[in-house]
Amino acid sequence: MxxxxxxxxxxxxxxxxxxxxxxxxxxxxxxxxxxxxxxxxxxxxxxxxxxxxxxxxxxxxxxxxxxxxxxxxxxxxxxxxxxxxxxxxxxxxxxxxxxxxxGKRRTAAASAVAARAMARPESATVCLFGTGFQAPAQVTALVEVLPELDAVVVVGRSAERAEATAGVLREAHPGLRVEAETDPARAVPRADVVVTATGAAEPLFDGGLLRPGTHVTAVGSNDARRRELDATVFRRAAHVVVDSVEVARRECGDLLANGFDPDAATAFAAVHAGRVPGRSAPDDITVFESHGLxxxxxxxxxxxxxxxxxxxxxxxxxxxxxxxxxxxxxxxxxxxxx
CATH class of the missing domain: 3.30.1780.10 (ornithine cyclodeaminase, domain 1)
Structure with missing residues (x-):
């Protein structure tokens, strides 16, 4: 029954x-x-x-x-x-x-599985864009796969909401140093991993702010009209990976609105199976587009x-x-x- x-x-x-x-x-x-x-x-x-x-x-x-x-x-x-x-x-x-x-747990888990394969193993600082339902779960999942992770910067348009999310993370993960920030220019250059978990329609930060070696996971853009990342991120990326190429063709605004052909992206299943690398060098900028399957x-x-x-x-x-x-x-x- x-x-x-x-x-x-x-x-x-x-x-x-x-x-x-x-x-x-x-x-x-x-x-x-x-x-x-x-x-x-x-x-x-x-x-x-x-x-x-x-x-x-x-x-x-x-x-x-x-x-x-x-x-x-x-x-x-x-x-x-x-x-x-x-x-x-x-x-x-x-x-x-x-x-x-x-849905929240599996979305965060996908980010973690991708980070394990694509982020530098010594990654210590996460820059988290988002203060909603999904955001704290992303950090909780990443803690499981990034052993050196010790700092999180929560970026939000509202200082109050960013601080509230930071407070949730401090309580859940007392071993992490957690800050709240409203200016991406003060947060992104410090990050080893950037996670975007928002409903933004326009890019959240200038892709030129990413330092070499950064891994980016974007989970908020599942509408062809919306994008969290700008074209600079994709021009600089050595590896662009999606959870599904078929889904990306339909709804990955980050790729479609930035003129990046979804068929040029790699399906994460191939990375997970070890058929293709998720990262080739320590200085590679890598991107994982998560739409949810x-x-x-x-x-x-x-x-x-x-x-x-x-x-x-x-x-x-x-x-x-x-x-x-x-x-x-x-x-x-x-x-x-x-």
């Missing part, structure tokens, strides 16, 4: 290390060609945009559909994110997960469901509550449902 799991259960069962291992598995599956990831589709009408993405991983006996609406009423806010998990062999519903925290959600969701099954966590929905759970829709000879 399927389980319904909220963010509290996900928080308990998907710590950063598990999320990073799951995201690594997702890239392994992509590199092996044994899973399918369907890029995000958007449908918009009357002030709402409905986002739907999906993935299938036969070797994990799982398929996932993730959906979330974004409603615009003066300001933008995302409604509840839901992740449906199906058994690949039978098509039966296995679980329904609240996807907000799961449903396959990452799938592997994380399976890990959470497996652990929930073992621990008996979440709400189990039986046929008595939902008779459709025992119903199978017949298909025509071609396997289609009409």
């Amino acid at each position: 399927p389980r319904i799991l909220d963010d509290a259960v996900v928080d308990h069962l998907l710590p950063p290390a598990t999320a990073a291992a799951s995201v690594g598995t997702a890239f392994d599956l992509l590199a092996a060609g044994t899973a399918h990831d369907q890029p995000r589709e958007r449908s918009a009408a009357g002030g709402m945009t409905l986002n739907v993405m999906s993935a299938i991983a036969p070797t994990l006996d799982a398929a996932v559909v993730k959906s979330y609406p974004v409603v615009r009423r003066g300001s933008s806010r995302a409604s509840l994110i839901t992740v449906l998990v199906y058994a690949h062999r039978t098509g039966q519903l296995r679980g329904l997960l609240q996807g907000d925290l799961l 449903a396959l990452q959600d799938l592997v994380c969701a399976v890990a959470v469901l497996d652990a929930a099954d073992a621990a008996g966590l979440g709400a189990v929905v039986g046929p008595e509550a939902w008779p459709l759970l025992s119903h199978t829709t017949p298909t025509d000879p071609g396997g289609e449902i009409h």
